[in-house]
Amino acid sequence: MDCRTLIERYGNDRDEIAVTQLSELLKTNQLSLVDFIVDIGDYLQSTELSKRTVALVLIGNVLKSLPNTFLQSHEIHHLLIFIIAKMADHHILAQPAADLFSVLAKQSALTDDDCIMMIKSIFSYMYVQSFPQASRHKVFVVLLHFLFTRLDVVRQLGSDFVCNFIQSMDGERDPRNLVLCFQCLQYMTKYLDIEPYKEELFEVVACYFPMEYKPKTASNETEETITHEQLALALRNVLTSSGKFAQYCIPMLIEKLESDIPSARLAAMDVFINSIEEYDARDISSHLVQLWNLFSKQALCAENQETETNALRAITALMQLVGKSVQNDDTEISTKKLVNRAIRECENYLKELDLKLVWPATKVLQAVARANSTCSSLIWSSVLPLLTKQFESLEQVNHRQTVLDMIIYFLQSTSLRTVVKLPPGLADELWILISTQFQSFQSHCLSLIHSLLQLNTTPGQVLEDDLTKFILQGNIPDQLRIKLSAVMRMLASSVIFDRICTNLLTNLINSWTVTKTNPSNEVLESCLDLCHNSERCQERLERFFFPSQQFIQYLPSLFKYLPPSYILTNLFSPLFDLLLSSIDNDQHAKIFCAKCGAIADESCKPFVEDQYRKNLLDDSLWQSEKSMNVLLMIYFIGNLKRKTYQNELEMVFKQIHEKLTEKIFNQKFDETNTIYCCFLANLINKLSSNDEIMEQGQTIIKQCETIPDQLHIHLWTIVVKAFVLSRPSTFEQYIPKLMSWINERNGIGDIACQSLKVLTNFDEQSLLLSSQADCIVHPMVKQIVFMNIISQMKPFLMNNDLLPNQMNILIDLLNNIPKSIIQDEIIPLLPILVRALTSSNESIWSASLQSISDLIKSEPNSIIDHIDTLLPRLTTLATYQKDMTIRITSLKCLNYLTALPIHKIQPYRRHIIHVLRKCVDDHKRLVRRQAIETQMSWCLLNA
Known part of the structure; x- marks a missing residue:
């Protein structure tokens, strides 16, 4: 079919197949681009505007189907001149021209000059906001594409590009287009000169803040839906993309913070938190105090958790913004002045422990301290001594606990932990506080110890004594065990605390090696925490593993923490006597031996061979008094890997x-x-x-x-x-x-x-x-x-x-x-299952019931021949008191039986409902729930 015929088909019927066929003719060089344009000339030169529009749409659709490397640069140039001439011909043709531009913009042969020509023609001939949404979207895609891929070309247009883009997007309301516009603006603020039009650019964006868009439900699965979060994020990225917006943006944020609309206040705080990377405190110095007042008010009087969290983050951001600027105590750009203001405003609240504002005030000061090391030092040097003195003067236990909670909260982990140090003397005061109050406030003191160790403050001898006494007293609650473990790991993981760690381990080991008594669980767990995290303490493991039956239960867990080679070479042999005494009746010892065999690799072959020659192949070991050696080796050898120890296993088999x-x-x-x-x-x-x-x-x-x-x-x-x-x-x-x-x-x-x-x-848990x-x-x-x-x-x-x-x-x-x-196979087995329910062996009732339940659920009619035997037995087992699962499964079977024909089960209905009345009063909640469901099914049987 020739080109003209295909063009006629599209012109008359909008036949998309014609577009595909024209594209194929161009791809296969059966038709040249020039001939295509000449053949469509009748439409392009028609006096009817609609025909000229159809011609441009057809050209765009055909070109869209071609690869982005198809057109040559001279072809693109002539097409551009042709399209621009058509746009000048009539404004209606600008819309299909936008579609053509979106195709030509992606062609790799597009020259820089043609790129500039295309951008200028868009701004000169296209009144974008008069287009429908889809065409506007294509224009913004073209401009964003040039910003991403032809930034050097766009820069040649200078601030004119910014001015014209503002005019093109002004009044845009479609969320899909707005996301594109905001992406363009974000790119422009970073890479183009926006200085002449910065206020206009800000104003065109600010009218959308705060974003109040509510997405509509998509009419089909393929339709793209822009969420409120996507739109709000794109808007925020523009507002925070350049410090040149600071003088305009901050007054707007203050206005929103003073409003009565919670969502507006949250949006304003979110923008400010993300603006500090680009904004400079010098540009907003006159607003710093006002911002502090608004943020602190939101934090102290927050109506919900989200508002409080954002207000505290905003306070931290404000202090970081001031902190990164050149300090000047004569102006408001002074970290010291702002911190002192915060302390003055919150100090009184800290003293009134019964008031609701004590914790909000604490959080505000902690938010200030979190900003930078200077803020932390100023807050800690002022607030922590105040709280320490206050603790000493208080008499009520709950007040003292509150003060300790506040101290711990101020010292909690932050990203600044590596650079911040406590003021001189303050660490000693806190260690003294711990030593005097450890017995009275053990949980709080353990948390405080952990925080002080994180700050690399050096404790004295008193810490070793307190921790040793605490561990040896035994019966430590689970919550305190977790905190104690964290402290032990902190001591073991840092070289700074080497002396304390070693002395503490020595004290704990001596507590049972000297007295020859078995250690408590607390002592063993604490020693493990020290040894798992410290190479220095691992050297003492042989002493630590003093022969103790109680310690056997911890052996399998060592594989989580210690290298396999270390366990085999340093532990297996020293623990041999202990394992011999336990291997006969202790599952933990068996698991440990099995795991030791499983981890033995190629490098362990000499060790493995030495072990089985000494403890398995010697004939004397097969005597009864030496049988434990053989038993231990069985679990060790039985778990060796086949691929690694094939020859060794063959030799062992042949000999024994x-x-x-x-x-x-x-x-x-x-x-x-x-x-x-x-x-x-x-x-x-x-x-x-x-x-x-x-x-x-x-x-x-x-x-x-x-x-x-x-x-x-x-x-x-x-x-x-x-x-x-x-x-x-x-x-x-x-x-x-x-x-x-x-x-x-x-x-x-x-x-x-x-x-x-x-x-x-x-059984996959079998060790052999x-x-x-x-x-x-x-x-x-x-x-x-x-x-x-x-x-x-x-x-x-x-x-x-x-x-x-x-x-x-x-x-x-x-x-x-x-x-x-x-x-x-279950249906042929049904008679056996029914018979099993009447067996005296109660252990098989549960399995039989479960199989019957599955069968009734899937094939209810298969049970009809056994209904006379089965139903009475099920009603009996539904009240069987020894096993809750038997009662539940019996009730399920009775429930599934209601799917049978009514005339088959109607004779039993009254008796079953009578039995179910007892079941619904069962002392187990799960039984009652199943009984109610079953009762409902039987009561509604005739409904």
Whole structure:
């Protein structure tokens, strides 16, 4: 289709497809730009204004679809001259010309001269405020684009650009356009000469302050909505962008601060807070006192928290503004004069502790002190001695607490902490105050100690004595523990307090090493806080870890604070005797040994080899009196990483697996026996890539199958689990043997049921047989094992021939398997679940109820055949007093049953409502809530 035909289609029907096709012709060089303009000439030269407008719109739409590198500089130049001529032809054509300018402005070949020509033509021929919103937006986008990318060109126009831009935006009301205008103005104030028009520029912006815009709800998801915050921020950025606005802006802010409109006062304070980077105190010296009076009044008499916060920030900003200027005590530009004014106005309020203004006044003075180091020194030297004397003269405890709170508040952390020092003598006064009042005001004194330590003030011997006594007294409340920990960490983290830190640690260690008594929790935690944060104190760790059963619970937490290499080399060996005495019955000791094995990397190989040679491979250690050494090494070796210690683990297995198997078969069945079994399985699992070891594992399994007693079945179960974790498909070859044991009508059947429970318990917290111990665990092991068990048990389910123990194990299995896995199998298992509710084994009721609840919720009709058995049992369990969760789940089941056909459940309605009357008076809130919901469902059954 030729160019003229496409132009005709667009001219007659506004066909956008024609625009796309014309763009493609230009991109593929099948049509030149000159030919395109010539072909559209009939429209451009038409006597009808509407046709000329259509022609310009078409040109703009076609050019918009072209890349920004498509046009050459001479083409852009001729197009500009052509467009400007058309704008001179008639003012109506200025609007489509704006669209064309927005396209040409982004062309990379646009020259500086053409850029200037475009800007001048915009200001000369376009009365922007007469355009619709979309066209105005394009004009402002063009101007902002030139400010961002052609700043040097814009500067050639000088202040004329500023003057013309003011005229173009004057009267703008659309929020989308205003954001663009404010961005332009912010850029202009920083990079252009606004001096001749600074007042006019300020006035055109000030009319929008404070911003009262309320955004309308967007009519569709794609429509952009400008928020009030965006608009207010853009306006604020303009007002605070140049110090040349200060002489005009400050009087305006004072006017708003004196108004009765809270939002206007907040906006004024916000602008002032953000103006101090650009404004100079010399430009507003005549307004400083008035600003202070207004800000302090807002802070002292604030009607809400937001007003108070902004007023305090404004006070700090005012002091910073004065502080960065050249000081002159003969004028108002004097930090000292303003601080003294603040102290004079607030001093009396500080003495009246029962009045409401005591804390607002304190906050005002703290806001002043926060401004800079000079303000802090002046406030502290005047106010803190006053408060210290006032504390000594007071008798009421609550008044004394208030004064201490005020002192702590003045000393609280600020960004100036590194450069501000307390005035001479004041630190000593405060340390004396702490030493005399520590026992009476422990919480306040700990906070005050922390603040003084942050200021690097040096305490005396008295601090060590006070803290030692406080820690040794024991029974420290949790709130004080947190504050004490902060103080300890502060002491340990700074070299300045090295002597205090070391002496304090020595005192605490001596408190139990000399008396040979077990330390309290407070002493142990305090020593940990010192050691975690101080390399100097870490050297004393061997002394600190005095053998103590009570200390075992802190061992696993050390991994958060100390380097792994340090724990292995400096702690594991010194603590060996302590671990030996605890490894048999203390979970913390087991976790510590397991973590030590888990952190051992390549660099620790000599240490690891030395440990297992001394404490595992020596034949004498396998005697009963030395079994604790073996037990400790089991948790250590069992958590070594496969990739790092593959060869070492193979060597350990080959040397000890026979002794380990013999040990398992020759001692009684207890927890230690289980640990030996799990360690053997741990090694087999980790070394599953070694065919020789796999064959030895199979040999152990076959050996166990020949003697079906408790020890052999238990070892068989653990070793099979090691195989199944890494290769779940192998479970098929072991499950028939297990099922044959389960079918035994004697003790073997009970043992086998427990073995099935062990096989299906994939506990990730296990220290020897889980992924946490770096064992190989297949991601689908739960699903595969469950499906194999169900397939083997289906004949028993069909005949309802499950023994009680088998039923218990099956219910436990359902509880441990994710619901998504058992969804398809739950309906065939329903008779077993219902039967489990009548079992004497109360431990399976909860799991059975949960499965039934899920089934009723998703497939309520599947329960109809069992309704006669299930409903009476549910009403009984709804009042079961021993377990709240059973009552709640039973009530949920009763609630879900109301989804059944009414004629099926109507006979039970009266009895159930009678039972629910008791449930709604249950002593547990959660039960009452579920009972009320269930009662409502049954009462509305016929509604």
